[in-house]
Amino acid sequence: MRILLFSGKGGVGKTSVAAATAIRLAESGRRTLVMSVDPAHSLGDSFDIGGGLFHGKTSEPIQAADRLFLQEVNINHEIKHYWADISAYISSLLRTAGLSGVEADELAIFPGMEELSAMMYVNQFRKSAEFDIMVLDCAPTAESLRFVSLPTTLDWYMKHIFNFQRGFLKAVRPIAKRVAPVELPPDRYFANIQELFDKIQGIDAVLEDPEITSIRLVTNAEKMVLRETQRAFVYFSLHGLTVDSIIVNRLVPPEVSDPFFEGWRQSQASIVGEIEEYFAPVPVRRVPMFRREVVGYERLRELADTLYEPGEDPAAVTRKSTPFEFVREGGRYEVRMDIPFAEKAEIGLFKKDDELVVEIGTIRRHVGLPTTMAGLEPAKARLDGRKLVIEMSQGK
Ligand SMILES: Nc1ncnc2c1ncn2[C@@H]1O[C@H](COP(=O)(O)OP(=O)(O)OP(=O)(O)O)[C@@H](O)[C@H]1O
């Protein structure tokens, strides 16, 4: 099974490229699901599936063509199924805070719920093997990062907070009921969280396995977009995911001879050069700007024809190197991470229990250390070309 996750800055063409890839895969004989993980769904629109029919009705996959299924996760539907106790508790808290019922229900959809629901489906379909390939159409970069960092965040929460909180509440509930200013979460709330956690169990290993999951970054040949693509590359790597291609979309095609576009063409050519240099050895694909919007099956199929060679398999595993390595060399232990564009100034490192915490800018990752390194402290870090090398030692 393969999972292909498309991410990138807002509006660069993620949905179109994901949909086109799914079409190519289904036509080549694989059972393919393309799932929208973006709360602002546009997958149905991209396929031009009739007048909002798709929206709001279901969270289940619908069939769009032979072997091709589309799914937009519908959060209201999800809440009824999976989040009932959690959201009922949160909205009762918000009501206590003076909000009206409807407002409280709206606000009880907290950030990450949608991504988490999508992840539960991914895990479910992985286990049931209903599909050969899942193509994930993600929200703009920041939210996609939340999607991939959720399993580690939740794992951390379950290990460090959840059990403590649950035990603590059991002990204080009889007294607290009388004096607490807000309602305490009922036991069902915890059972519900536990159940959700069980549903995504194992997904982190799936996302971090380059033979299963590949990240594809869609970008445009513009400076601002490129910066965000670089940041995304760093952050995905930090979370242990493998980026296996960069797709540069909307290039002015060679047949356009209008002088107005000449400046664009030149700057795009120079930025594509930069992109190739920056991301090497990750392959870079190019997609021209089309004459019209890329909407509907036929246009998406044309897009697939510019993206992939005839007979090429868009799901082939081309990169197997994981962004993380734990190495022992001589008597020295090192953690090596592929994070080519990080600046030394923005990297923070510290140790917490048996985890190494790496911060790059505002993103933080808890890296579980292998047992041989769990007792060690980060001693030194250096940027070695495209790698961050963290030397671990006995500490004081
Ligand atoms: N190569 C292209 N040529 C012409 N139009 C394109 C091309 N790629 C995408 N488009 C059009 O650009 C618009 C935005 O594309 P799309 O929805 O795929 O971007 P997105 O990255 O998914 O956006 P969002 O961040 O809002 O989810 C759509 O109308 C799409 O049809």
Ligand SMILES: [Mg+2]
């Ligand atoms: Mg989109």
